[in-house]
Amino acid sequence: MARFTLPRDLYHGKGSLEALKTFQGKKAMICVGGGSMKRFGFLDRAVAYLKEAGMEVELFEGIEPDPSVETVMRGADAMLKFEPDWIIAMGGGSPIDAAKAMWIKYEYPECTFEDMCKVFGIPELRRKAHFCAISSTSGTATEVTAFSIITDYAKGIKYPIADFEITPDVAIVDPDLAETMPKKLVAHTGMDAMTHAVEAYVSTANCDYTDPLAIHAIEMIMKDLVPSYNGDMAARDRMHNAQCLAGMAFSNALLGIVHSMAHKTGAAFAEYGAHIIHGAANAMYLPKVIAFNAKDETAKKRYGVIVDYMGIADKSASDDEKVAALIAYLRKMNDDLNIPHCIKNYGADSYPCEQGFVPEDVFLAKVHDIAVNALGDACTGSNPRQPSVEEMEKLLKCCYYDTEVDF
Ligand SMILES: NC(=O)c1ccc[n+]([C@@H]2O[C@H](COP(=O)([O-])OP(=O)(O)OC[C@H]3O[C@@H](n4cnc5c(N)ncnc54)[C@H](O)[C@@H]3O)[C@@H](O)[C@H]2O)c1
Numbered sequence: 342m343a344r345f346t347l348p349r350d351l352y353h354g355k356g357s358l359e360a361l362k363t364f365q366g367k368k369a370m371i372c373v374g375g376g377s378m379k380r381f382g383f384l385d386r387a388v389a390y391l392k393e394a395g396m397e398v399e400l401f402e403g404i405e406p407d408p409s410v411e412t413v414m415r416g417a418d419a420m421l422k423f424e425p426d427w428i429i430a431m432g433g434g435s436p437i438d439a440a441k442a443m444w445i446k447y448e449y450p451e452c453t454f455e456d457m458c459k460v461f462g463i464p465e466l467r468r469k470a471h472f473c474a475i476s477s478t479s480g481t482a483t484e485v486t487a488f489s490i491i492t493d494y495a496k497g498i499k500y501p502i503a504d505f506e507i508t509p510d511v512a513i514v515d516p517d518l519a520e521t522m523p524k525k526l527v528a529h530t531g532m533d534a535m536t537h538a539v540e541a542y543v544s545t546a547n548c549d550y551t552d553p554l555a556i557h558a559i560e561m562i563m564k565d566l567v568p569s570y571n572g573d574m575a576a577r578d579r580m581h582n583a584q585c586l587a588g589m590a591f592s593n594a595l596l597g598i599v600h601s602m603a604h605k606t607g608a609a610f611a612e613y614g615a616h617i618i619h620g621a622a623n624a625m626y627l628p629k630v631i632a633f634n635a636k637d638e639t640a641k642k643r644y645g646v647i648v649d650y651m652g653i654a655d656k657s658a659s660d661d662e663k664v665a666a667l668i669a670y671l672r673k674m675n676d677d678l679n680i681p682h683c684i685k686n687y688g689a690d691s692y693p694c695e696q697g698f699v700p701e702d703v704f705l706a707k708v709h710d711i712a713v714n715a716l717g718d719a720c721t722g723s724n725p726r727q728p729s730v731e732e733m734e735k736l737l738k739c740c741y742y743d744t745e746v747d748f
């Protein structure tokens with residue numbers, strides 16, 4: 342038996358933030374990040390709509406990018422004091438993911454972070470509150486997914502919490518919120534969405550329900566991401582839907598080792614100046630992982646189908662040629678979006694540069710542990726080809742040096 346779960350309601354299109362006016366409840370806690378939602382007036386509008394719906398509103402502000410366990414615990418304490426019956430999470434993946442974890446702790450105060458990380462082990466929620474997610478970036482699709490990514494900075498590791506219990510009750514996909522994204526954020530979140538769709542399509546948990554969502558998302562992202570990056574606002578609006586479709590696919594079909602590697606490298610080098618931004622990590626690793634996975638016959642065929650839909654190779658070409666076309670296409674997208682091809686060239690603000698902030702000796706000293714951690718990531722199980730520790734280490738090295746994957 343397989344399960345396919347999405348939010349009960351999804352409001353989309355320009356101005357759909359107004360849907361908040363129709364919510365029924367007594368108390369809403371709005372969880373937001375560092376200030377972009379306030380700066381652009383969306384937070385004030387959300388507060389006004391909820392008040393119009395007759396609710397008392399309290400804010401939990403300042404959730405940092407790549408939220409920490411500590412922030413989750415602080416937010417849960419605020420919820421335990423205020424006792425909301427609606428949690429409204431607004432912003433990028435970071436505040437929405439943090440709010441999902443706070444929600445678990447609010448409903449089950451005795452639940453520890455370790456308990457939350459047991460895959461599909463969350464007890465029944467919605468005894469105290471319902472959850473609405475309003476996304477302002479076009480990538481994570483956390484507004485429709487069963488996932489939340491929380492960083493344990495003491496360990497330097499990102500942990501995915503995965504359970505359909507945390508799939509939001511309501512998603513609001515209003516492209517107005519995404520129009521204020523700076524270019525870099527468009528690039529990173531857009532390639533995150535592309536990775537979600539490609540990984541979901543070749544995942545071992547793919548099915549008839551997830552395939553069309555993944556394929557349509559890929560077709561839209563290939564047309565709209567680069568124009569959106571270059572300032573085309575109609576393309577930016579369509580990207581907001583495209584990333585959401587990709588999210589519907591991967592929330593149910595799961596992901597693969599691009600994400601395992603991104604989760605385990607993201608914070609691993611934080612003490613050397615910066616962390617590797619999630620979307621940029623995916624953009625760099627995806628072409629390498631496609632080459633690795635294509636050694637599996639089923640995965641290779643499915644990459645071929647993706648290429649047929651994208652129309653980037655002759656239909657009569659061999660699957661090997663189609664895989665090569667897909668890899669070349671994705672690398673060209675990285676060039677168009679100013680994202681480097683490998684960790685070695687990953688510089689400040691994720692711009693490509695000759696020598697990035699992760700020195701070779703530091704990378705080599707850590708690569709074994711990162712490989713072990715990546716294998717243990719919740720996303721590894723559904724990857725079409727299961728790597729050994731040695732293979733994972735080799736793959737990570739290819740992602741550091743931008744060398745060819747020939748194993
Ligand atoms: N839950 C999931 O299914 C899932 C999937 C993929 C990634 N993630 C996680 O999500 C996080 C990344 O989320 P993200 O990429 O959406 O970015 P983010 O939420 O970390 O935000 C990044 C920055 O962009 C700003 N910002 C957000 N929206 C903006 C807007 N419209 N205009 C201007 N500035 C804006 C924020 O204030 C912040 O400074 C990572 O922790 C990643 O691991 C979660």
Ligand SMILES: [Zn+2]
Nearest residue numbers: 481533537600
């Ligand atoms: Zn992702």
